[in-house]
Amino acid sequence: MLLKDSKITVIKIGSSLLVDDNKKIKKKWLSSFAEDIQKLKSKNQKIIIVSSGAIALGCIKMNINKKNLKLDKSQAIASIGQIELMNLFSQTFEKHQLNISQILLTLEDTEERRRSLNAKRTFENLFDLNFIPVVNENDTIATSEIKYGDNDRLASRVAQITNADTLILLSDVNGLYNKNPKIHKDAKLIKKINDLNKYLKKIDIKGVNEYGSGGMHTKIEAAKICQLSGCSMVIANGLHLNPITEIIKKNNCTWFLPKVSKLDARKKWIISSISPKGELIIDDGAKKALKNGKSLLAAGIKKVSGKFKKGDHIKILDKKNKEFARGLSSFSSEEINKILGQHSKDIERILGYISKSEVVHKDDMVKIK
Ligand code: GLU
Numbered sequence: 001m002l003l004k005d006s007k008i009t010v011i012k013i014g015s016s017l018l019v020d021d022n023k024k025i026k027k028k029w030l031s032s033f034a035e036d037i038q039k040l041k042s043k044n045q046k047i048i049i050v051s052s053g054a055i056a057l058g059c060i061k062m063n064i065n066k067k068n069l070k071l072d073k074s075q076a077i078a079s080i081g082q083i084e085l086m087n088l089f090s091q092t093f094e095k096h097q098l099n100i101s102q103i104l105l106t107l108e109d110t111e112e113r114r115r116s117l118n119a120k121r122t123f124e125n126l127f128d129l130n131f132i133p134v135v136n137e138n139d140t141i142a143t144s145e146i147k148y149g150d151n152d153r154l155a156s157r158v159a160q161i162t163n164a165d166t167l168i169l170l171s172d173v174n175g176l177y178n179k180n181p182k183i184h185k186d187a188k189l190i191k192k193i194n195d196l197n198k199y200l201k202k203i204d205i206k207g208v209n210e211y212g213s214g215g216m217h218t219k220i221e222a223a224k225i226c227q228l229s230g231c232s233m234v235i236a237n238g239l240h241l242n243p244i245t246e247i248i249k250k251n252n253c254t255w256f257l258p259k260v261s262k263l264d265a266r267k268k269w270i271i272s273s274i275s276p277k278g279e280l281i282i283d284d285g286a287k288k289a290l291k292n293g294k295s296l297l298a299a300g301i302k303k304v305s306g307k308f309k310k311g312d313h314i315k316i317l318d319k320k321n322k323e324f325a326r327g328l329s330s331f332s333s334e335e336i337n338k339i340l341g342q343h344s345k346d347i348e349r350i351l352g353y354i355s356k357s358e359v360v361h362k363d364d365m366v367k368i369k
Contacts (some may be wrong), residue, residue, distance in 0.1 A: 003166060003168075003244075003247060003248055004043070004248065005165075005232075005269040006031055006045060006046065006164075006165040006166040006232075007046060007165055007247075008045070008046045008048070008159075008163065008164040008165055008166075008368075009015070009040065009045055009046070009047055009048070009164060009165065009166045009167075009168065010048045010049075010050060010155055010158055010162070010164045010166070010167045010168070011047065011048070011049050011050070011167075011168045011170065011244070012049075012052075012151055012152065012155035012167070012168065012169045012170060012277065013049065013050070013051050013052065013170045013238060014048040014052050014151070014170065014171055014172065014238070015052045015053045015055070015056040016172045016277065017029060017084075017170060017172070017239065018030065018052075018053045018056065018057070018088070018229075018245075019056045019057070019060065019236045020023065022139040022257040023059075023060050025057070025060070025088065025098025027088075029241060030088065030092045031095070031096075032241040032242045032243075033093055033128045033238075033243060033244070034092050034093050034095070034096040034098060035096060035242060036242050036243065036245050037049075037075075037093075037096070037098060038096045038097070038098060038245070039244075039245070040244065040347070041098065041132075042189070043045050046096075047129045047132050047273065048123065048132070048133050048135060048158060048159075048162065049089075049100075049133070049134045049165070050134075050135045050136065050138055050151050050154060050155040050158060051085065051135070051151075051304075052136065053081065053085045053135055054077075054078040054079075054082040054085050054139055055069070055074055055077055055078050055081055056081065056242050057082075057088070058077035058078055058079070058080040058081025058082075058084065059081070060075060060079070060081075060084075061078060061080055061081065061084055062080060062237065064077070064267045066083050070334045071144065073144070074139065075139060075140050075141070075142075078139035078140050079139075081142040082102075082104070082136065082139070082140070084325060085136070086100075086102050086301055087302075089134050092133070098132055098352065099129075099130060099132065100132045100133075100134050101126055101132070101133050101134065102133075102135075103117065103119070103122065103123075103133045103134070103135045103136070104135070104136055104138035104140075105135060105136075105137060105138060105154065105158070106137065106141065106142050106147075106191060106273060107142065107147060107148055107274065107363050108299075109365065110154075110157040110158070110161060111271065111273060111274065111275060111313065112185035113266070114355075116161050116269060119161060120162055120163075120278050122163050122229065123158075123161075123162045124162075133163035135152055135154070135158055136151070137151065138222075142186065148274065148360065149160065150218040150224040152169055152218040152219050152221070153212045153218055153221050153222050153225065153274055154232070155167055155169065155222060156221075156222035156223075156225040156226050156229075156272070157225065157227055157274060158232075158273065159225075159226060159229070159231045159233075160225060160226070160229035160231065160268060160269065160272050161269070163265065164230065164231050165231060166231065166232045166233070166242070167222070167226055167231055167233040167234070168231070168233075168234050168247065169222065169233065169235045169236070170236060170243050171219070171235055171236070171307075172236075172237065172239055172335060173235070173237060174189050174236070174237045174252055174253060174254075175191075175234075175236060175237075175252075175254030176190050176193070176216065176219075176220075176233045176235060176254040176259060177189055177190065177254045178190060178203050181223075183270075184281055189252070189253075189254065190251065191253075191254065192254070192255045192257065193223075193254065193255070193256050193257065194257050194273070195259075196220070196223055196224060196227050196232070196256060197224075198222070199227045199340040207262070215309075219235055220338065221232060221315060221329060221369065222300070223235075223256040223318050225272040225274075226256060226288070227256060227257075227258050227259055227266040227289075228258075228259070228260060228261070228263075228268065228271045229258070229259055229261070229271070230259070230260075230261040230263075230267075230268065232255060232256065232257055232258055233255070233258075234247065234253050234254065234255050234256070235253060235254040235256075236252075236253035236254075237252070237253065240265055253342045263366060267366045268367050270313070270326055270327060270328065270364065270365070271326055271366040271368070272340025273313040273326060275313070276306075276313040276315045276326065276343070277307070277308035277309075277312040277313060277314060277330075277333075278304065278305055278308040278312070278314045278315075278316050278329075278333050279304070279305045279306055279314060279315045279316075279317055279320065280296070280301050280303070280304055280314055280315070280316050280317070280329075280336065280359070280360070281301070281302045281303040281304075281305075281317045281318070281321070282296065282300045282301055282302060282317070282318060282319075282324070283300050283301075283302055283319065284314060284318075284319060285300055286299070286300020286301070287318050287319075287324060289341075290301075290316070290324070290325060290365070290367065291367070293359035293362060294362060295359075295361045295362040296316065296327070296334070296339065296358060296359050296360040297344055297357065297358060297363070297364065298340055298342050298343075298344060298347060298359050299341060299342060299343055301336065301340040301341065301359060302340065302341070303340070304317070304333050304337050304340060306331050306333060307334075308329060308333045309330060309332050310323045310329060310330060310331055310332050310335075311328055311329070312328065312329055313326065313328060314326070314327060314328070314329045314360070316360065316365070323368055324368060325360075325365050325366060325367045325368060326365070326366050326368065327360035327364045327365035327366065328360065328365075329359060329360055329363075330355070330358060330359055330360065330361060330364070330366040331354045331355070331356075331359055335351060335355075338351060339351065339359075344357035344358075345357075
């Protein structure tokens with residue numbers, strides 16, 4: 001999918017694009033970015049912006065150093081900075097006749113199906129009203145267990161929920177290189193990746209993880225989510241003025257192309273869960289049954305790990321601990337510990353109440369190819 005044909009585009013911008021090394025806000029850059037957005041909007045593209053910068057702008061306002069900030073303090077700073085961030089967007093975008101709105105998300109808003117559908121509907125209504133949603137993590141209340149912690153994965157989950165065609169990660173590097181470009185002069189920029197997993201086996205992933213302000217790791221995780229959910233993703237250097245025009249004209253960036261996916265929206269949501277709460281290790285018999293499109297029964301489960309509730313996302317691993325599928329559990333981890341290895345007809349007797357017989361129903365499961 002070419003950027004110009006994208007109907008819904010999510011664009012993530014990192015703090016380093018909004019604030020320079022001297023802690024000055026890059027107003028000229030933001031204005032050139034708004035100009036680009038205006039061009040995309042004039043072609044009827046629907047745009048969502050995911051912007052970092054709450055903490056960075058909060059620190060500027062309070063004249064404190066971002067380093068060494070403890071979580072509770074950074075939550076307060078994010079609360080101060082988020083309003084600065086939105087003021088900056090609103091003042092700049094207004095000059096380009098663009099309306100913006102704010103959406104703050106926590107991990108649970110995308111990991112719980114009902115909440116993710118609510119979020120999707122809000123995005124759609126904002127598109128209808130001709131507003132551009134500007135998203136950030138709700139840093140003020142997100143504690144470490146319920147935190148994305150990075151806007152790369154948050155942006156990929158937003159792209160998946162809204163069924164976006166393209167996710168643009170604007171960073172301070174040109175894209176993904178085969179080696180760390182800061183160390184190796186002969187490092188090559190990879191222009192296009194069709195099969196990410198295959199590619200990751202070929203490159204020195206440790207080396208490439210260490211460049212770019214937020215690191216490559218979260219960007220690659222975001223690319224995996226996009227690939228599974230049928231969304232093209234691009235990592236591009238956002239430091240130029242008019243960064244989107246630059247991608248369209250020069251294409252000096254890395255594109256991750258999605259797999260053709262036959263999964264429906266709900267299954268795409270299941271496979272791209274960010275924080276599965278636990279794992280079920282299954283035997284070979286169950287693995288074979290799952291391969292044949294059957295549900296997972298208690299009899300085939302060998303071990304449970306993690307603590308989870310009914311309805312939570314879990315990973316299904318084979319005997320060799322290799323992730324084989326993902327799904328939503330119909331039982332809590334506590335219940336599964338009581339019924340694993342048991343025949344379905346005995347579940348009611350063991351638990352003392354009537355329940356489903358499948359631990360993970362086939363409709364709630366996606367196999368990983
Ligand atoms: N949500 C954080 C902020 O606005 C940034 C997270 C990130 O940069 O990935 O300051």
